[in-house]
Amino acid sequence: xxxxxxxxxxxxxxxxxxxxxxxxxxxxxxxxxxxxxxxxxxxxxxxxxxxxxxxxxxxxxxxxxxxxxxxxxxxxxxxxxxxxxxxxxxxxxxxxxxxxxxxxxxxxxxxxxxxxxxxxxxxxxxxxxxxxxxxxxxxxxxxxxxxxxxxxxxxxxxxxxxxxxxxxxxxxxxxxxxxxxxxxxxxxxxxxxxxxxxxxxxxxxxxxxxxxxxxxxxxxxxxxxxxxxxxxxxxxxxxxxxxxxxxxxxxxxxxxxxxxxxxxxxxxxxxxx
Amino acid sequence: xxxxxxxxxxxxxxxxxxxxxxxxxxxxxxxxxxxxxxxxxxxxxxxxxxxxxxxxxxxxxxxxxxxxxxxxxxxxxxxxxxxxxxxxxxxxxxxxxxxxxxxxxxxxxxxxxxxxxxxxxxxxxxxxxxxxxxxxxxxxxxxxxxxxxxxxxxxxxxxxxxxxxxxxxxxxxxxxxxxxxxxxxxxxxxxxxxxxxxxxxxxxxxxxxxxxxxxxxxxxxxxxxxxxxxxxxxxxxxxxxxxxxxxxxxxxxxxxxxxxxxxxxxxxxxxxxxxxxxxxxxxxx
Amino acid sequence: xxxxxxxxxxxxxxxxxxxxxxxxxxxxxxxxxxxxxxxxxxxxxxxxxxxxxxxxxxxxxxxxxxxxxxxxxxxxxxxxxxxxxxxxxxxxxxxxxxxxxxxxxxxxxxxxxxxxxxxxxxxxxxxxxxxxxxxxxxxxxxxxxxxxxxxxxxxxxxxxxxxxxxxxxxxxxxxxxxxxxxxxxxxxxxxxxxxxxxxxxxxxxxxxxxxxxxxxxxxxxxxxxxxxxxxxxxxxxxxxxxxxxxxxxxxxxxxxxxxxxxxxxxxxxxxxxxxxxxxxxxxxxxxxxxxxxxxxxxxxxxxxxxxxxxxxxxxxxxxxxxxxxxxxxxxxxxxxxxxxxxxxxxxxxxxxxxxxxxxxxxxxx
Numbered sequence: 072x073x074x075x076x077x078x079x080x081x082x083x084x085x086x087x088x089x090x091x092x093x094x095x096x097x098x099x100x101x102x103x104x105x106x107x108x109x110x111x112x113x114x115x116x117x118x119x120x121x122x123x124x125x126x127x128x129x130x131x132x133x134x135x136x137x138x139x140x141x142x143x144x145x146x147x148x149x150x151x152x153x154x155x156x157x158x159x160x161x162x163x164x165x166x167x168x169x170x171x172x173x174x175x176x177x178x179x180x181x182x183x184x185x186x187x188x189x190x191x192x193x194x195x196x197x198x199x200x201x202x203x204x205x206x207x208x209x210x211x212x213x214x215x216x217x218x219x220x221x222x223x224x225x226x227x228x229x230x231x232x233x234x235x236x237x238x239x240x241x242x243x244x245x246x247x248x249x250x251x252x253x254x255x256x257x258x259x260x261x262x263x264x265x266x267x268x269x270x271x272x273x274x275x276x277x278x279x280x281x282x283x284x285x286x287x288x289x290x291x292x293x294x295x296x297x298x299x300x301x302x303x304x305x306x307x308x309x310x311x312x313x314x315x316x317x318x319x320x321x322x323x324x325x326x327x328x329x330x331x332x333x334x335x336x337x338x339x340x341x342x343x344x
Numbered sequence: 345x346x347x348x349x350x351x352x353x354x355x356x357x358x359x360x361x362x363x364x365x366x367x368x369x370x371x372x373x374x375x376x377x378x379x380x381x382x383x384x385x386x387x388x389x390x391x392x393x394x395x396x397x398x399x400x401x402x403x404x405x406x407x408x409x410x411x412x413x414x415x416x417x418x419x420x421x422x423x424x425x426x427x428x429x430x431x432x433x434x435x436x437x438x439x440x441x442x443x444x445x446x447x448x449x450x451x452x453x454x455x456x457x458x459x460x461x462x463x464x465x466x467x468x469x470x471x472x473x474x475x476x477x478x479x480x481x482x483x484x485x486x487x488x489x490x491x492x493x494x495x496x497x498x499x500x501x502x503x504x505x506x507x508x509x510x511x512x513x514x515x516x517x518x519x520x521x522x523x524x525x526x527x528x529x530x531x532x533x534x535x536x537x538x539x540x541x542x543x544x545x546x547x548x549x550x551x552x553x554x555x556x557x558x559x560x561x562x563x564x565x566x567x568x569x570x571x572x573x574x575x576x577x578x579x580x581x582x583x584x585x586x587x588x589x590x591x592x593x594x595x596x597x598x599x600x601x602x603x604x605x606x607x608x609x610x611x612x613x614x615x616x617x618x619x620x621x622x623x624x625x626x627x628x629x
Numbered sequence: 630x631x632x633x634x635x636x637x638x639x640x641x642x643x644x645x646x647x648x649x650x651x652x653x654x655x656x657x658x659x660x661x662x663x664x665x666x667x668x669x670x671x672x673x674x675x676x677x678x679x680x681x682x683x684x685x686x687x688x689x690x691x692x693x694x695x696x697x698x699x700x701x702x703x704x705x706x707x708x709x710x711x712x713x714x715x716x717x718x719x720x721x722x723x724x725x726x727x728x729x730x731x732x733x734x735x736x737x738x739x740x741x742x743x744x745x746x747x748x749x750x751x752x753x754x755x756x757x758x759x760x761x762x763x764x765x766x767x768x769x770x771x772x773x774x775x776x777x778x779x780x781x782x783x784x785x786x787x788x789x790x791x792x793x794x795x796x797x798x799x800x801x802x803x804x805x806x807x808x809x810x811x812x813x814x815x816x817x818x819x820x821x822x823x824x825x826x827x828x829x830x831x832x833x834x835x836x837x838x839x840x841x842x843x844x845x846x847x848x849x850x851x852x853x854x855x856x857x858x859x860x861x862x863x864x865x866x867x868x869x870x871x872x873x874x875x876x877x878x879x880x881x882x883x884x885x886x887x888x889x890x891x892x893x894x895x896x897x898x899x900x901x902x903x904x905x906x907x908x909x910x911x912x913x914x915x916x917x918x919x920x921x922x923x924x925x926x927x928x929x930x931x932x933x934x935x936x937x938x939x940x941x942x943x944x945x946x947x948x949x950x951x952x953x954x955x956x957x958x959x960x961x962x963x964x965x966x967x968x969x970x971x972x973x974x975x976x977x978x979x980x981x982x983x984x985x986x987x988x989x990x991x992x993x994x
Binding site: 073076080083086087088090091094095097098100101104105108115116117118119121157158159160161162164165168169176180181185186188189190191192194195196197198199200202214215217218221225250251254260274275279280282295297304310311313314317318321322324325329 | 352353355356357358359360361363364365367368369370371372374375378379391410427428431434435438439447450451452456457458459460461462463464465467468469471473477478479485492501502503507509510517560561563564565566567571581582585588594597598600601604605608
């Protein structure tokens with residue numbers, strides 16, 4: 072970059088930097104506002120700010136339906152995370168290890184679901200699941216969420232596998248480890264950071280998903296569906312309180328995933344010299 | 345040795361395949377079947393009747409919503425691409441490696457915040473007594489009605505898609521060989537001209553894919569048109585929820601959903617073809 | 630030295646789809662020998678090694694280990710440990726755990742595992758690094774870990790797939806002597822795949838030269854270097870001058886070949902099969918066996934007038950590049966002393982000559 076220095080203009084550079092700040096301001100304005108107004112006393116949030124208050128958190132905390140929604144969200148998120156990660160791991164390993172007729176179709180099935188609009192997924196899921204008597208239950212949300220979360224898990228774990236020396240697996244076989252033993256002693260330990268990364272990311276995706284859950288959850292509303300309910304009713308700063316709360320949980324998961332995914336790349340990179 | 349079929353291999357390959365066939369392909373296939381069912385006295389009956397297709401495609405409301413949705417999503421894609429490009433360009437070429445990593449990390453955060461909450465937050469900004477109007481009032485302007493307008497819907501669409509568009513653009517820009525840019529400068533290609541003659545053609549695939557994802561996201565979104573746009577004009581997603589929530593008209597909703605999927609597939613097909621069409625003459629990334 | 634056969638390849642063919650990587654291969658590996666398989670990339674040398682290791686199954690033919698067919702034995706049931714080009718050390722295990730891996734997979738108890746691993750770590754002089762991460766080791770240390778990891782099961786045979794290719798030149802030479810000594814001391818059969826002539830020829834008892842899935846020649850380094858059997862081998866080794874012509878006269882004791890640059894002779898005893906008159910023939914002479922003179926030497930059989938086109942110094946020797954009137958290139962390698970006094974300016978006209986006893990006929994294909 073330094074070689075470009077003489078071709079740079081200060082004015083252009085600074086206006087571009089200012090533009091970056093502007094873009095991030097736009098993206099983070101609603102997130103920041105939601106946080107600020109969750110701690111603000113006004114019934115109709117605006118400026119000037121009222122005084123500091125935890126009343127919206129209290130209101131939320133005293134609503135048994137919110138607690139129920141949170142419980143549903145956590146249980147569903149945990150199960151979705153585990154199942155999606157298991158399925159995604161299998162698919163990622165399949166893509167890494169095998170070549171077969173129809174692999175393109177397999178990969179399409181493994182990766183496409185998140186590109187279908189959630190509203191259509193929700194509609195199709197509800198129609199189908201009620202047909203097979205699986206709608207309106209927690210399990211219906213789990214089933215639907217795994218469909219859209221497994222591809223994320225697969226992508227994350229596949230990326231990790233592509234960082235693995237392709238000779239590692241045959242090397243373990245060659246040293247007397249059967250395929251199953253190699254899976255246990257080589258593939259899983261190597262991909263472990265990505266496995267946990269995928270677990271946390273898929274949990275976070277499930278935590279925030281509202282459209283499909285809204286369609287199929289019935290009475291087992293998750294927290295985001297509850298937020299949708301608040302949004303449909305009167306405008307209430309309680310949304311800010313829930314939003315901030317969910318944001319903190321999600322970010323904790325994402326940062327955990329980030330630490331896991333970036334933490335242990337050293338050995339493989341150095342291995343190739 | 346790569347055995348074609350083994351219990352070991354199938355243990356890993358089959359679960360996802362079975363799951364997606366059962367709970368992804370089957371529901372979409374069922375949606376197709378559903379679109380041919382009939383509704384009598386608020387109950388659905390399995391049938392093979394094109395009546396839903398004929399009814400829906402015969403309604404001006406449907407075509408109006410279709411045109412609105414398509415136009416909104418297309419404008420959003422153009423707008424997001426144009427708004428995102430200077431930012432992703434600057435992040436790719438004007439920031440240090442550390443700053444760039446931070447920029448990417450920050451841009452990932454919005455994906456893990458509730459879209460609903462962010463849209464609600466925009467209501468706080470845009471409502472008649474909201475932050476923006478209060479600020480305008482300080483300088484003696486307004487208030488302007490901003491909520492429940494197409495502009496507010498667009499703000500929502502940008503909230504939804506801008507982070508993804510910036511990230512996708514960024515990933516295609518950082519892979520451009522910097523020597524190309526220096527070579528262009530070296531051949532007396534000016535700064536702005538270099539962007540149009542070298543940078544954009546080199547990053548073409550990524551730029552088109554970013555716009556395509558914006559289209560996919562906004563085309564199916566119902567949150568922004570409802571909670572920021574006030575449900576007017578009606579989009580296809582609003583039409584779907586209205587149709588399902590009222591009177592068991594699921595087969596008709598299925599028609600709308602399938603039309604949307606068909607549209608998305610067609611747009612994706614042409615976008616990808618357009619993205620790669622210039623590759624033969626343009627620089628490969 | 631008569632040795633028992635450890636491995637035999639019998640009519641082994643390997644195809645990948647429509648591509649044939651190894652074409653009907655028959656050869657034997659003797660117990661306790663250091664065998665190098667050499668060739669350029671894509672010649673089938675690595676595929677051969679992988680079939681022996683059980684990582685690829687032969688399409689046809691039989692591979693025997695100690696007389697028993699092993700074609701369909703999975704690699705984890707064979708004792709054919711391999712040292713990989715990338716070394717393939719497990720990055721999430723430390724040095725000790727890497728070395729213990731094979732023992733653990735064989736169900737060896739913890740105490741025994743530790744004892745045997747440490748014995749090999751000690752032997753490879755890396756015991757002090759036992760608890761380090763792989764990432765903390767230098768290239769040479771990793772090499773030793775890889776060797777210890779494979780040898781800890783005390784196999785009859787060790788397979789090595791270009792294990793030195795990632796090292797710098799000096800370390801490479803040092804590791805070559807480590808490997809050679811290790812092989813001598815343990816008596817373990819080494820099968821060493823490489824594209825490097827210097828590695829193969831400096832370490833191996835016998836060398837297999839492959840090209841396009843076919844074995845071109847098997848022999849000791851001296852045999853191959855002194856008398857390449859095919860034109861490919863002569864070309865590949867790069868130290869022979871090669872002439873092509875038509876056989877003018879052939880007897881069991883001598884052959885004369887007409888080439889564009891005149892008749893060339895070779896003495897009997899160097900004939901793989903006696904050629905017939907009129908056959909096309911290719912003959913070679915090592916660049917170290919050719920001589921230069923300013924005036925036409927008398928009483929010599931093979932004399933070719935040439936012009937100097939270049940000169941290259943490598944350490945104590947120099948190679949003179951020459952060209953005949955017909956455009957045939959000839960190289961002469963000599964010590965600096967031997968070249969002293971010869972005018973070697975570009976364009977200088979000289980004579981190359983060599984003894985018929987130093988010429989060899991090679992097969993064209």
